[in-house]
Amino acid sequence: MIEIADIETAAERIAGHVVRTPTVPSPGLSALLGVPVTAKLELLQHTGSFKVRGAAAKLLALSEAERAAGVVAVSGGNHGIALAVTAASLDVKATVVMPRSAPVRAVEIAQASGATVRVTDDMAGAFALTAELRQEGLTLVHPFDDPVVIAGQGTVGLEFAEDAGELTDVLVSIGGGGLIAGVAAALRARRPGVRVWGVETEGAQAMSEALAAGGPVPVTLSSIVSTLSAPAVSQLTYDHVVELVTEVLVVPDREAVQGSLDLADHAKVWAEPAAGCLLPAARRVLERVGDDARLGLVVCGGNATTTDMMAWTDHFSLR
Numbered sequence: 001m002i003e004i005a006d007i008e009t010a011a012e013r014i015a016g017h018v019v020r021t022p023t024v025p026s027p028g029l030s031a032l033l034g035v036p037v038t039a040k041l042e043l044l045q046h047t048g049s050f051k052v053r054g055a056a057a058k059l060l061a062l063s064e065a066e067r068a069a070g071v072v073a074v075s076g077g078n079h080g081i082a083l084a085v086t087a088a089s090l091d092v093k094a095t096v097v098m099p100r101s102a103p104v105r106a107v108e109i110a111q112a113s114g115a116t117v118r119v120t121d122d123m124a125g126a127f128a129l130t131a132e133l134r135q136e137g138l139t140l141v142h143p144f145d146d147p148v149v150i151a152g153q154g155t156v157g158l159e160f161a162e163d164a165g166e167l168t169d170v171l172v173s174i175g176g177g178g179l180i181a182g183v184a185a186a187l188r189a190r191r192p193g194v195r196v197w198g199v200e201t202e203g204a205q206a207m208s209e210a211l212a213a214g215g216p217v218p219v220t221l222s223s224i225v226s227t228l229s230a231p232a233v234s235q236l237t238y239d240h241v242v243e244l245v246t247e248v249l250v251v252p253d254r255e256a257v258q259g260s261l262d263l264a265d266h267a268k269v270w271a272e273p274a275a276g277c278l279l280p281a282a283r284r285v286l287e288r289v290g291d292d293a294r295l296g297l298v299v300c301g302g303n304a305t306t307t308d309m310m311a312w313t314d315h316f317s318l319r
Helices: 004-014 027-033 051-061 064-069 078-089 104-112 123-135 147-163 178-190 206-213 235-244 253-267 278-289 306-315
Strands: 023-025 037-041 071-074 094-099 116-120 169-173 195-201 247-251 295-299
Touching (some): 004 051, 004 147, 027 037, 027 253, 078 104, 094 104, 116 123, 147 235, 147 295, 206 247
Parallel strands (some): 195 247
């Protein structure tokens, strides 16, 4: 299990390589949900998502030999951007493997940063190709199955604990589980009374299925939310969720996209559906815990384009 000391070490290591993103009360979301809401705006990272924290923590912890070998990562979008940008800043050669479902913008940013991008038919194929590239000598920077990466993501929770006012419940999106594992570890240490809730989208519910099965299992991916689409969680992230998370909620893609529109209208932030899913989940949390709640939302990323959002809103007839 990741300890608070691991997260504090990661915070020291990545200082100067990441943004200490704003933690702000949101009057608009508070009015929309009917309870006080505080947002941690990770979409304002210079890579557009929290992923740069874990990527920086891992790259800065590598030996000279590992850096010289070059690094490889599999990504649905945001991890690839984070790795490519951070590797370029440290003069490390990076290869990013993405499925065809990954946002075109993510592929373009990774390539523009100097990374080699390999595209596969699906996420399972991306993980398989990444395994082959590791055998050729590249150093893996896993998006979530790595304690150093999780500690890096945990710095989100460390900052949230330090910067937010009173909170009763914090909602965190789940793909492979690295973010929620780190955030929950930080909050349990610094604010032990706060409940942490995970949120997935239908068709990208690897953690929910793991919880139902008693451990990580392969899942069939069908969600439009590629940045949450892990083919399975890891034992490491699963163990953290079992120990530290109150419940994992699953919302339909349509509600996640509507959540992104609501974040734009009410919070004045441009968030991808991986963050938009938090709003419908927040309503379910309030049904469980009551109107005395004070919510915290980790707005994890904002790397959807206007074209993406227009296509999704048309697909779900949301306008």
